[in-house]
Amino acid sequence: MMTVTEAFVDSIALNAAAAKNGRDLVKKNSFAALNQSEDGTLLFGACKGSGKEPYRCSADFAKPESPVYRCSCPSRQFPCKHVLGLLYAYAQGRAFENAAVPDDIAEKREKAEKREEKREEKRQAEAEGAAEGAAPRKKTNKAALAKKIAAQLEGVELARKLALQIAQGGIASVDAAMVRLLERQMKELGSYYVPGLASSAESLVSLLRRAEGREAVYTEAMDQLTALYALLKRSANYLNARLADPEQGPDAATVLEERIGHAWQLAELREHGRAAKDAELAQLAFYSYADEARGEYVDEGLWLTLQDGAVVRTVTYRPFRAAKYIKEEDSFFQVAEAKELFAYPGGLNPRVRWEESRMRELTTGDIGRIAASALTSLAEGLKLVKNELKNPLALKRPALLLRARRLTAVDGGGYALEDEQGGRLALGDLGGALPPTAGLLELLAPGQLADVAVLVMFGHDLDAGRLTAQPLSIVTGEEIVRLTY
Template identity: 30%
Template sequence: MTQQGVRWTADQVLALAPDSASRKAGSKLGAAGPWSEAGSSDEGTVWGLCRGSGSKPYQTVIDLTDSTGPAYKCSCPSRKFPCKHALGLLLLWAGESGTGSSVPRGQAPDWAEQWIKGRRQRAEEKRTTSGASGAPAGDPEAARRRAERRAERITAGAAELEQRLTDLLRGGLAAAEQAGYGLWEETAARMVDAQAPGLAARVRELGAIPSSGPGWPVRLLEECALLHLLVQGWLRRERLPEGLVATVRSRIGLPASADGPAARDRWLVLAQYDTADSRLTTRRIWLHGAESGRTVQLLSYGAAGRAPELSLPVGLALDAEVSAYPGAGRLRVALGEQFTPPSPVTLRPPGVSVAQATAQYGEALRDDPWLDSHPVTLARVIPTPDAGSWQLADADSELALPLTPAAQSRSGLWRLVALSGGAPVRVFGECGHRGFTPLTAWPEEAGEAVPLC
C-alpha cells in the first residue's frame, strides 16, 4: 500500500504551479509558520488551515488520487489554480518524511472530508453515466452530413492552397522573400475558414521561414513540398491505406476520438512541457510504459494564460489505462482509468545509441512523413561543446547528435551539462531532422530524473 505513503518531491509539486509568481508565492508558504491543523491521509488527501491577511484562516484541501492530476479546494479568493496555499501545503507535505512532522498522518476534519466525499461521488457518477451511454448522442445521419460538408470545404481549401503553392514555385522562392508575412497570414486565414486548422498552422509557419537565417530556401522548399504532400494525401485519401488516412486527417486538423484499445501499464512520466501561443497553452506529457516499453504522449490544453488541467510531474509513475488516437505511429493517447495515484519511482526508460535514435526517427517517418521529431532515450551520451554549439556525443562510438537551435538557448541545457560534468548521462528527448531536444536526464549512477524543460 505504501505507494500512497510516498511523498512527492518539491520539484514535482512546483511543476503544478500555473506561473512563476505562484511558484514563488507557494514556496514561501511551504514552511510550518502559517499552517495549523494540517494533516494527510493514506488515501491521498492533504489538508490544512493557512493564516492569511484576514482573521479567518483559509481552508485548503488537496486530493492526490485523481488520474488527471491533483484536485484542489481552497477558501481563498484567488483565481489562480492551484492557488499558492495549495502549493504551499503540498510543499510542506512533500518536504517531510512522515513522522513528527507538521503534516502528520491522520483523520481528515469534517470540512475536508465533505469535499472529498462529494468529489469522489461525482466522479463515480460521471464514470457510470459515460460508461452506460457508450454511443454518441445525436442523430448519426445528421453527423454524417455535417462531416461531408466539412470534407467538401476542406477539399476546396486544399485546392486553393495547392494553387497558391503552384504559383509560388512558378515565380520562384526568391520572390517569396519580398512577399513577406502578410500573404501567408491571409492564406492561413483562408484555411481556418476552410475548417482545416492543421493546414492553417503549417501555412502560418511558412511565412516565418524566409527570415529564419541562412539556408532558408532549402527549408522553405522542404515545408512547401510536405504541405503539397499533405494536400495531395487529402485529395486522394480514398486510395491510401487506412493508417495513413488517419494520419492525414489528424494532420489536416480533423478531430478524432481516442478509440484504440485500452492498454494498462505502469506509466512513467518522462517529461512535461508547455508551449503557448496567443490563444492556447498546449501541454505535452510523454509517458513510458514499464512493461510494454511503449512511449506515448498525452496532450492537454488550457486557455491562454491558464495552465492546462492535466499535470503529471516528471519522475512519478501511475498504474493506468491509456487508449490511442487513430493514426499511424499511434503515439498520442488519452488517459483512461487510473488504478493508483501517481507516486515516485526509481524506474528509468531503457536507452539506445545515437545511431539507433536517428534510425528510429527514419522508421517513424514511414508511418508519418510529416513527423518533425520522435521520442527517444539515449543510453549514454556526453554533452559536448562544438564550436559555439552543443551536441550529444555517444560515449561508446564516434557519433554525435547536434542539439536543435532552440534547445541550445534554453536554461535546461546548462542543467544537462552540469549533471553530466563530462561523464555519460541518459537523456530522454525528441530526435528529429533539426537535431535533438533534450527533455529529461538521469545521471549514470543512481539519482532522480532531472527535468530539462
C-alpha cells in the same frame, strides 16, 4: 492516502511563480488552521487572505490517482497558491490536527461517488454489449458530417492556392506586401474546420516573414512548402473518400486527422484500441519553447513506458494569452503510474496522455529496465529513423534509446556513439527549439560514457544532406543523467 512530497506539490503547480507563492504562505505562517481527516484522505485548512474571512482550502485524496483540490478564493489559477501552501505545509512536516470532514466536502464526496457509480454502470453495460457483439455505436449524422467535410475541402483548396502562390512566385519573391496578403488569406482558413492545416501554413509564412537573412531560410522554407503540399494532397484524397462513404470512421492509424485539425477525444482513442491500463512511465528528457507561429508555449517531455520500452511524448500547449492559467509542465523525476494511458495516432514517438495517476520514486530496478530497453544495433535504429523521416507527415525529430558500448571523443572535437558491432554515430546539436547538449558530454565521468543507453533525437540536416543526432540523456546502471531538463 498517497505520499505528499514537495516534489509532488511542485509537479501540480501551474508554474514556478505559483509554487513560490505557495511556499511563501507556509514561511509566513499564513495558515490559521491545518487539519486532516481521521483516515488521512483529506487535508484542509484556513489561510489568511485579503478579506476578513480566511480562505478555506482542501486537498481530497479519496481517489489517490485523481486528487480533488478546492478553495474559496477567487483565483482563476488552479490549484491556487492556498492549496499549494496547504500541501507544502504537510510535505514539510507541519502539525495537522485531526478533525471531522467538513459537511460541504462530505456532500461533494457523496455526489462524486454517485456520478462515478453511474459512469461505472455505463462502462459495464458497454463492455457487456461489446462481449455480445452488440456494442452501441453512436449514430453518425450524415448530413452534418457531409457539410463539415465539404467545408474542410474548401479550406484545403484555399490552403492549396496559398501554397501555389508561394511556389509559382518563388520563395525569393515573397516580400512584406506578399506576406501581408498571405496572412489575410490564412485568416479565412479559420472558417473551414482545418486548424491543423492553418497552423502548418502559418508556420511557413512565419518563416518567410523574416526580413533579414532570407537566404538562410530558403532550404527550410522549401522543405516546409513541400511538406505542406503533401499534407494538402493527402487531406484532399482522405476527405473526399470520407465524403463518399460517411460510415467510414476517422483515420486512427496515422497523424492525418490531427494534422487536418481533429482533436481526439479520450473516448475515441479508447474505442480505437489506443488505451492501456495501469501503465508506468519514466521521463528521460524535458524541454520547453515558444512557438511564435502558433502563438503558444510548448512543453514537451520524452518518456519511456516501462512495460514495453517505447519512447513516447507528452506535449502541453499553452497559448500566450492564457499561459498563466494553464499548468506549466516541468521535469518529472519519479515514475508516473497512469491508471489508463491514451496514445494518439503517431509513428515512432506517439503523443500520450493520462487523466488519473499516482507517482512513486524511481528505483535502480526501474533504471535497469530502462537501460535494457535500448536498441543494441545502431544500423537498425538508423533504418527506423530514415523510414520515419520519409513520411512527410511524420514527426520531424524522432527519438530513440540506443545502447552504446561507449561515447568516444573524435578528432576535431565532439563525440560519437559506438555500438557493440562497431557502428559509429556522430553526435551534435539540432538547434532550433532544442537547447544544445552535445558540448556537455565532456563534463561527464568516464563511467558515464561507457556501456550506457543514450536517448538520441534525430533531425535531417537539409543543407548537409545527412542525419544529425543529439544526445538528450544517458542511462547508466544506477542513474539517468539528463542533458536537457
